[in-house]
Amino acid sequence: MKYEELAKEIVEKVGGEENINSLTHCITRLRFQLKDSGKADTQYLKNKDGIVTVMESGGQYQVVIGNHVPEVYDAVRKEAHMSDDSSSGSVSNNGLLFNRFIDLISGIFQPILGVLAAAGMIKGFAALFMAIGWISEESGTYQIMFAIGDALFYFFPIFLGLTAAKKFGSNQFIGMALGAALVYPTLVGAMALGNENATMLFSGTFFESETALTFLGIPVISMTYTQSVIPIVFSVFFASRLERFLKKVIPDVVKTFLVPFFTILIIVPLTFIIIGPISTWGANLIGSGALALYNFSPLFAGLLLGAFWQVFVIFGLHWGLVAIAINNISTSGFDIIIPLTFAASFAQTGIVLGMLLRTKNKQLKSLSIPAFISGIFGVTEPAIYGITLPRKKPFIYSCIVAGITGAMVGVAGTKMYFLGGLGIFGYTTFIGENGLDMAFWMSLIATGTALALGLIIGYLTHSDKKEAAIEKGTGAGETAKKEMVNDVLVESPVSGKIIDLTTIKDPVFSSLAMGKGIAIEPDNDVVVAPFNGVVESLFPTGHAIGLKSDNGAEILIHIGIDTVKLEGKYFKPLVTQGETVEIGQPIIEFDREAIALAGFDTVIPVVVTNTNLAKDVVLERNETIESGKHLLTVIL
Known part of the structure; x- marks a missing residue:
């Protein structure tokens, strides 16, 4: 019950349980995969007691909790009615490829991190005790300690088969079965290098390999998959795709056993013949590349x-x-x-x-x-x-x-x-x-x-x-206040219909957490500078720009809601960060119709982000406004 209230607020402020695709956690943070991160009230969560901070990175919405994150994770799962499968079984299809890669890797390795560290510590202590002469390599104590620590690493494909299947949304026992096949003792022995019955494949090339087994007459390249990482991940990935296909075509009455039957029967041989060797060669190249950079x-x-x-x-x-x-x-x-x-x-x-x-x-x-x-x-x-x-x-x-x-x-x-x-x-x-x-x-x-x-x-x-x-305002805060020497008149950056900022469909802006301001539904496609000043920040996607006036007012102009997801499409910045701008100067062009057709709200919030340093922000109350006309005044 200790974290029930915190969990309730976290679920609510990330957009509700219906906005959560999946949830995992690492040592200190909850890692959400949200359907729409724009629905999350980030500023509220950042200011909430019990939460250290919030950030979006690697395709995940991360809520940093601290050392008691496992307890909060359990409470959030309970509050969001999440099963073990739904808590971590989703691969992001949104965002940059790098972000999706980080989300995938963390989703596969995080669940096993604790036991992986524990096994490594036991193995490490066994090595330490032997190094300082407390035990010998032949002693039963060393052998048992080493086995406890080394077993997980030796059978690593089985553990990764479970977590990878969970991440890919596949049957976890199929994932474990695939991993077990890779480390099955009889096959490990038969595929050991140096077999007297082995023949060579691809002789004289980079891919030169031994083979001592065949499957339906097809040579199986001799490789050791104990302690391996990449082969099982690719194997489970292809298995998950095959499993989904089989579920669609196999009748429900026999689906329970025929789906695993065909999945295992097809993927295990494919792994030994194709997937395993190719992914192993790739893994070796990655390892060699990292070592080459290090040796440089x-x-x-x-x-x-x-x-x-x-x-x-x-x-x-x-x-x-x-x-x-x-x-x-x-x-x-x-x-x-x-x-x-x-x-x-x-x-x-x-x-x-x-x-x-x-x-x-x-x-x-x-x-x-x-x-x-x-x-x-x-x-x-x-x-x-x-x-x-x-x-x-x-x-x-x-x-x-x-x-x-x-x-x-x-x-x-x-x-x-x-x-x-x-x-x-x-x-x-x-x-x-x-x-x-x-x-x-x-x-x-x-x-x-x-x-x-x-x-x-x-x-x-x-x-x-x-x-x-600083806390009393005689440090950085006082300096900032001194920069604002006069009331600031802010002209409208676009023409259009004036809208109350608190009514727009973005909780970060509508809650006034970013500061006071106004919103405009534009009827033109060019944003102009609302005063003389400098470009303090310009988002790489071009959808938002931060400006600072010559006398200290800071304005954020955000073109559309959630338009960061467009990744720069339909936006053309006309200025660069750090550039000085004059009132009325065009600073961003955007395609209003294309943005709307892509399913995004085109409303433009215009926010005074340093409202806390002003006495008040007086807003224009007309229904419409033209670009370059008075929009609001920052009162000192």
């Missing part, structure tokens, strides 16, 4: 990935690199990506610790203590969203430190041999055949350096007085 300059790779890792985490884009890391382990036996980013969480945690030791602000202390504890165990979202990112500079400092320590790890050649725990539980993943070598010790040195540098920088740069000045 380990120092630069560490500097770049280390510095930007926390940025990737903010937007949930790190899943793309995690997938490559898991593939690297399955194809090469080790990964070089995760070690380069390992110290980033310690840099972030060190900054928070420094601020904690310096501040006397009770609120900051109350935020910093749990954020520090989470950070030590590798979960940095509480630190990022609650402390460093809102203050900007501490976050930048942490990225710089992470880049430096990432370069240290790169030069040392530290490798990760299996996926394990986060934070301090991740050290054992760097223990290879050579035991506790210099590459392993560098992971300790780098993280210790990151923590120490972060602590020092956080302690020396934080000032309670500066924060208090």
Whole structure:
């Protein structure tokens, strides 16, 4: 019952249960796939107690909760009447291809992340105890611990068969059956390389391969699929498509057993003959490409990935690199990506610790203590969203430190041999055949350096007085107010019918969360500058523009509702970000009729985004208006 009220508001403000396609969660955030993200009241959710922040990234609507996200996830599922199947069984068909890829990868790997980390930790401790001489490789203790940790990785295709089937909306037991076939001991032995009965295929080419088996006379390329990643994902993908087709053509009375029968009978041989070899070659190419980039300059790779890792985490884009890391382990036996980013969480945690030791602000202390504890165990979202990112500079400092320590790890050649725990539980993943070598010790040195540098920088740069000045309006807020030196007359950017902003079909604007303003149903296709000023922001899609007047008023002009989904179609910006504009100057052309035919509302909100710095915003009350005529006044 603890999170029932929060769950109820989350479901309501993301547009209701009917607007939710699927829901998953990672360590700190709920990841929604919404039918229409424009229906979500993002500003309300951001300001809600119990929610750290909200963002849209990777084709997902992400609500950052914190460490208690599993409990909130369960409450939201219950509130939205979501079954286990509906909570995560949907692949996004909307947005950019990259966003759809991130959504797919995170949907497949997130459900298994906890047990994957747990198995890796057990395997890591077994390696550590052997390296320091507590147990021997021949001892029963080591063998059982290693088996506990290694079993999941060995039978990885079965686990991924389950999660991939869930993501593709297929029968999960079919997915598991496909994975089990790939690691079936008899076939693993028969397809082992070096078989005395093997013959060669594609001799003298990149695809040269052994074959010791045939299926209906067709050679089966000898490959090992234990611990593999990509083959089972592609296998389940094709199985899901075949399953849907079979459900349409097979009579209901025999559908229960004939659909799985034909799906497994067709896809398993196809996987061994075609899907498995091709996807394995692709996986090897990805692994070789990542290693080639790393070998080009380990120092630069560490500097770049280390510095930007926390940025990737903010937007949930790190899943793309995690997938490559898991593939690297399955194809090469080790990964070089995760070690380069390992110290980033310690840099972030060190900054928070420094601020904690310096501040006397009770609120900051109350935020910093749990954020520090989470950070030590590798979960940095509480630190990022609650402390460093809102203050900007501490976050930048942490990225710089992470880049430096990432370069240290790169030069040392530290490798990760299996996926394990986060934070301090991740050290054992760097223990290879050579035991506790210099590459392993560098992971300790780098993280210790990151923590120490972060602590020092956080302690020396934080000032309670500066924060208090900002809160009282004598800092940045006061500077902003001083920029607004006169009342600002705003002319209409388009001609058309004036509409009350609170009545439009966009909760972000109609709730006045973005600020006071007015809406216009346009009757022309050109937006002009409403005053003399500068282009502060211009969306890449061209559907919205932010302007700042010479005397400080900030205006957002948003052409249409949800038109970001058009991805730039029908919009032609005539200015660039940072460009100075004069009143009446054309700044964006758009095709009003095409937008309407595409099914989008063409109403244009014109909003004063820094309303909080003004005494009032006085709106024009006419029914219609011409472009260039007085629309509203910002009163100081």
